[in-house]
Amino acid sequence: xxxxxxxxxxxxxxxxxxAAATGLSGRPARAAGKIRIGFIPLTDCASVVMAHELGLYxxxxxxxxxxxxASWASVRDKLITxxxxxxxxxxxxxxxxxxxxxxxxxxxxxxxxxxNNNGQAITLANDLSSAGYLxxxxxxxxxxxxxxxxxxxxxxxxxxxxxxxxxRYWLAAAGVDQSKVKIITIPPPQxxxxxxxxxxxxxxxxxxxxxxxxxxxxGFTHVTSQDIWKHHPEKALVCxxxxxxxxxPELKNVMKAVMEASIWMDDMKNRDRAAKVIGGxxxxxxxxxxxxxxxxxxxxLGIAPGRHQYTDDTMLYHRGGKTNFPSYGHGxxxxxxxxxxxxxxxxxxxxxxxKKLILQDLYKEVAKEMKIAIPGDDMKPFTLTLDKVxxxxxxxxxxLASAGGRAK
Numbered sequence: 062x063x064x065x066x067x068x069x070x071x072x073x074x075x076x077x078x079x080a081a082a083t084g085l086s087g088r089p090a091r092a093a094g095k096i097r098i099g100f101i102p103l104t105d106c107a108s109v110v111m112a113h114e115l116g117l118y119x120x121x122x123x124x125x126x127x128x129x130x131a132s133w134a135s136v137r138d139k140l141i142t143x144x145x146x147x148x149x150x151x152x153x154x155x156x157x158x159x160x161x162x163x164x165x166x167x168x169x170x171x172x173x174x175x176x177n178n179n180g181q182a183i184t185l186a187n188d189l190s191s192a193g194y195l196x197x198x199x200x201x202x203x204x205x206x207x208x209x210x211x212x213x214x215x216x217x218x219x220x221x222x223x224x225x226x227x228x229r230y231w232l233a234a235a236g237v238d239q240s241k242v243k244i245i246t247i248p249p250p251q252x253x254x255x256x257x258x259x260x261x262x263x264x265x266x267x268x269x270x271x272x273x274x275x276x277x278x279x280g281f282t283h284v285t286s287q288d289i290w291k292h293h294p295e296k297a298l299v300c301x302x303x304x305x306x307x308x309x310p311e312l313k314n315v316m317k318a319v320m321e322a323s324i325w326m327d328d329m330k331n332r333d334r335a336a337k338v339i340g341g342x343x344x345x346x347x348x349x350x351x352x353x354x355x356x357x358x359x360x361x362l363g364i365a366p367g368r369h370q371y372t373d374d375t376m377l378y379h380r381g382g383k384t385n386f387p388s389y390g391h392g393x394x395x396x397x398x399x400x401x402x403x404x405x406x407x408x409x410x411x412x413x414x415x416k417k418l419i420l421q422d423l424y425k426e427v428a429k430e431m432k433i434a435i436p437g438d439d440m441k442p443f444t445l446t447l448d449k450v451x452x453x454x455x456x457x458x459x460x461l462a463s464a465g466g467r468a469k
Contacts, residue, residue: 151222214262356375356376
């Protein structure tokens, strides 16, 4: 941040809330110790990163170091051991770890708040261009033609994570037998390079890597995650359980800093600046123009119709508080998909696990203190965009028994 920009920020945004971060002496409140927050190089790390770049962690009196991590598995392990106190993390990871899909059963990771909605994509290699943009009914024939020449494989980023669920949900909606394709795990920043050398035929990941693949002309955007489920939960601020229990006031201040950065990110005039910052080598290390275009909903698809403009369903970080509220019902949906797609043999206590892992009461405290509205629709039925199938989190067994809830 330039001296001028920092001075403008300190006399503006910080001035309004400095009392919250100072003691009676007027000096910044001292944190109990450094808090390490991990992130993966993805566009949706922006609120965690910009809270640092804008000086918001300091504003709220917490000493935070943001650290770039190599993979979601590494984030998981460091959160469990306490090497990281918190992280920009897949919303589905705590449920995946706790149920044994992507970790040791019974290990707890806590969800403090959701960081963003929308903004992920399934990118297909040019050999599958007959599937087009959003024409998922053409996917089976495109895959069948390719399968005559080679084994068809797709990549996602973590078993039971969001990218895994978008990939499997899309395959099921298209009527593809998932046992007939290979699904592999690759860290987000390595997706483009791996598809370039032919290691897979498509991948499901967050931006900017779908946009980068289009720019490098090695693939096209077939479907975005908002086309699958508009305003789905995507990344979350996930915490080590001991940190959440023993340093609750500091966690609340971290959440306030990230919340303020989320509000800042949803002011569209700030997105160009954010793209330039997070595109740098210390963060996402990708072209700022690609990051900015997709942040603004302007998608170069790499295939007809050429471009698509997303509006109210582009990547969102706050949405008047609707984005950030961590929903029990959404946790129930993820664990129900684990049964649907064969990760689990039977439904666990989905609501009980969601309540154990989601710090909803803590979030409500923070939201009330910041005068942010708290949604009242948790545990109410919702409908996914791609196949119009309704999910009632109060009755996941009925969903699994229905035609819409069966794996194809």
